Amino acid sequence: MAVPLVVAVFIALGIGLLIGIEREWSDPGTPFAGSRTLPLIAGFGALVQAFFPDLLPIAVVLVGGLVVVAYVSKVATTGDIGMTTAVATMLTFVYGAMATHSDTGLRLAVVLGTVTMALLAEKRAIHEFADRLDEAEMRASLKFLIVALVVFPLLPSERIAALGGLDLRFVWLMVVFVSGISLAGYVLAKLVGSEVGFEVTGALGGLVSSTATAVSMAENARRDDSLTGLCGIATVIASLAMFVRILLEVLVVNPALFVPVVVPITGMTVVGVVVAAIEYRSIRGDAPLAADIENLFRLWPALLFGVFFALVLVASAALSAEFGAVGVYSVAIVSGLVDINAITISLSNLSRSGDISTATATGGIVLAASVNTAVKIAVVWLFGTRALGRTVVVVLGVVAAVGIGFVVL
Structure with a gap:
């Protein structure tokens, strides 16, 4: 990669932080992944891809398991079956891995991370638009x-x-x-x-x-x-x-x-x-x-x-x-x-x-x-x-x- 590894890792952390802040802002009641958890998940994906790429499938399963447990607990305690935060968590892990995969992966992670945050933040506008169709x-x-x-x-x-x-x-x-x-x-x-x-x-x-x-x-x-x-x-x-x-x-x-x-x-x-x-x-x-x-x-x-x-x-x-x-x-x-x-x-x-x-x-x-x-x-x-x-x-x-x-x- 032309971009130094340390920079790519910090970009991954930044992507996770932005998505995490948005999740806490949009869903303050039950944020099982927020401004602290999501940067860590993004950083985890970035480090596994950078140093242990052969273990990436295992890391995906591990993160997926944690998301499933958190989601089931949320549904059991609140009755809210919304999966937005769960999906955003998995995407954050993927974006983190992409950031240290290659220069192209880094650029794509930044773009997709920004788009993801925008889609999450514009929940009301998107739902209103869908209702008007x-x-x-x-x-x-x-x-x-x-x-x-x-x-x-x-x-x-x-x-x-x-x-x-x-x-x-x-x-x-x-x-x-x-x-x-x-x-x-x-x-x-x-x-x-x-x-x-x-x-x-x-x-x-x-x-x-x-x-x-x-x-x-x-x-x-x-x-x-x-x-x-x-x-x-x-x-x-x-x-x-x-x-x-x-x-x-x-x-x-x-x-x-x-x-x-x-x-x-x-x-x-x-x-x-x-x-x-x-x-x-x-x-x-x-x-x-x-x-x-x-x-x-x-x-x-x-x-x-x-x-x-x-x-x-x-x-x-x-x-x-x-x-x-x-x-x-x-x-x-x-x-x-x-x-x-x-x-x-x-x-x-x-x-x-x-x-x-x-x-x-x-x-x-x-x-x-x-x-x-x-x-x-x-x-x-x-x-x-x-x-x-x-x-x-x-x-x-x-x-x-x-x-x-x-x-x-």
Whole structure:
């Protein structure tokens, strides 16, 4: 390990301490494992893994036995059958062993330990969220898990020559990735409630679907003229939040492309914020705006996105080979009219494999983002009011123009 053993052991103790403190804070009545016991258990796991790795299975059995005895005693004395602390105790032992196993194990132990503590601390919020889920949302979540965990391993790992060398596993992995981003945004929206301030509505709506948010805000403005200004701001925020999705997709697919893309995207965002502050400086107050965004995972839309993504990927590679940057930009414009995710991931992947240059990939992504931003203007004019259209066209028009300027210059 690159990290000194003594440091890894103390990190393990720290993980146990944090989880132990949380357990005492959340369950002060019957903490059979708390701020003293859990650090010791984590340290025990770390030392056994470091010095007696062959004895680790025996240590697991020993700790498991102690947990069983403590749990049975708790149930007998209090009648509480909750197993959260028992499970947290076993996980703490595992995290301690991971901390001294390897550098990767140490990093993973820190991340998982933090996540575990967060899950334990947010008990009430998680239960409230679960209570708000309806049957349709539960079915959607199950479908997503089936797609993510079952379909992907069944796809062929080799490229399909008849489909232009397409890698079906990569295509489906990106379908799951894009759907996962939208699902995460939807979960956040459910956690904060169905009606929130316009800033939160715009930001979360942009993570789920900036186009759907624009449509929803247009309908809000049509129903109530007094909300025109707030709906305009929410639409702009959603459009700018779309840039976060773009950067996340680039970072995951091709980290080397992140810096070239982040410069123009940040420029577009900053200009959008400044122009929006000037355009909406006279608007005061706030109002709860319902985004009315449904992001229930559906298999057919996911399949359609996969097909569209595959077409964009193949078309980008073919037109790039035939026409160079002009061919890539042509695909970016068409794709930007429909979906920004497909072209972003496609160009990031082609740049990673060396099929197109970094400059061409950056230009194509920024051009597609500009076109997709202009689409929001058309959506607002089509589904909203003229007043809303006028409040949006200035800000998003400037943002789109800045993006095109980056590509041209």
